[in-house]
Amino acid sequence: AQSVTQLDSHVSVSEGTPVLLRCNYSSSYSPSLFWYVQHPNKGLQLLLKYTSAATLVKGINGFEAEFKKSETSFHLTKPSAHMSDAAEYFCVVSAPGGYNKLIFGAGTRLAVHP
Amino acid sequence: DGGITQSPKYLFRKEGQNVTLSCEQNLNHDAMYWYRQDPGQGLRLIYYSQIVNDFQKGDIAEGYSVSREKKESFPLTVTSAQKNPTAFYLCASSMEFSPLHFGNGTRLTVT
Numbered sequence: 001a002q003s004v005t006q007l008d009s010h011v012s013v014s015e016g017t018p019v020l021l022r023c024n025y026s027s028s029y030s031p032s033l034f035w036y037v038q039h040p041n042k043g044l045q046l047l048l049k050y051t052s053a054a055t056l057v058k059g060i061n062g063f064e065a066e067f068k069k070s071e072t073s074f075h076l077t078k079p080s081a082h083m084s085d086a087a088e089y090f091c092v093v094s095a096p097g098g099y100n101k102l103i104f105g106a107g108t109r110l111a112v113h114p
Numbered sequence: 115d116g117g118i119t120q121s122p123k124y125l126f127r128k129e130g131q132n133v134t135l136s137c138e139q140n141l142n143h144d145a146m147y148w149y150r151q152d153p154g155q156g157l158r159l160i161y162y163s164q165i166v167n168d169f170q171k172g173d174i175a176e177g178y179s180v181s182r183e184k185k186e187s188f189p190l191t192v193t194s195a196q197k198n199p200t201a202f203y204l205c206a207s208s209m210e211f212s213p214l215h216f217g218n219g220t221r222l223t224v225t
Contacts, residue, residue: 009154034213043118043204043216044157090156102214104156 002027002095006105014113019063019078021108023091026072032094033074035065038107039087047089050074061085086112116141118217120205125222127199135190135220137205144209146188150174151202151219160203163188192222199224 007022025031032051036044048059055067065076074091088107095101118139127133139146145164149157159172163182177196182188188207192199202221206214 036216041123041202041219041221043120043206043218044214045216046213049213102159104158106154106156 002029002031002093002101002103004091004093004103004105006089006091006108008108009106010109010111012111012113013081015083016080019076019081019085019110021076021089021091021110023074023076023105024072025074025091025093027093027095029095033065033067034092034094035059035063035074035076036090036092037087038090044090047076081110081112083112083114086110118205118207118215120203120217120220122220123218125220127222127224129224130194131224132194133192133199133222133224135192135203135205135222137188137190137217138186139188139205139207139215139217140186141207141215142185143207143215144185145207146182147206147208147214148172148178148180148188148190149204149206151204157204160190192224 003026005024034049035047037047038044047063048057050057050067058064063078088109090107091105093103121136147162148160151157158174160178161180163169179191200223204219205217208214
């Protein structure tokens with residue numbers, strides 16, 4: 001069975017400092033993994049996706065994530081936080097079956113302070 | 115521009131009333147989905163549809179109903195049987211094996 005755990009419910013950083021949002025997954029198969037971002041009262045926007053190609057995945061807005069099979073992790077990073085990065089971030093794992101088999105983490109709320 | 119339109123953005127209803135949330139997409143996607151989001155929780159799948167006139171229950175379908183009469187439209191009805199309907203509802207669409215595109219959501223408050 002597939003599952004995903006976001007290790008921090010809240011992360012707070014200062015503007016200009018690095019961001020690390022942690023995600024561990026469990027999967028019986030080789031998974032597809034995603035990070036989505038949600039700003040208040042908005043839908044989710046895809047940041048990046050991993051689908052068994054390069055293990056370091058670059059996304060939009062300077063974010064990237066590294067797939068580490070040995071650690072079953074898919075942590076999201078950004079070298080320098082911007083105020084506009086304040087949002088909720090969801091780690092998502094896709095199980096076999098294509099369309100509908102998505103499992104969402106509980107989310108990590110990122111706060112960015114001046 | 116292509117996208118997913120959910121309406122209305124905010125919806126208020128009295129307990130015991132059915133309410134229908136609208137979702138329209140012009141992305142020509144085959145699949146459409148309804149998710150429910152509660153504070154501190156990830157998204158939970160209510161219903162999904164892969165083709166017109168066909169849909170399947172997700173993890174929390176009780177108290178909800180849907181229809182898929184057109185490829186572009188996938189309305190969700192929250193019935194009076196749903197015990198705790200106040201939530202943020204998100205509609206999404208996708209092609210097979212492609213990431214989901216989301217609408218901006220409808221916040222439903224039932225009092």
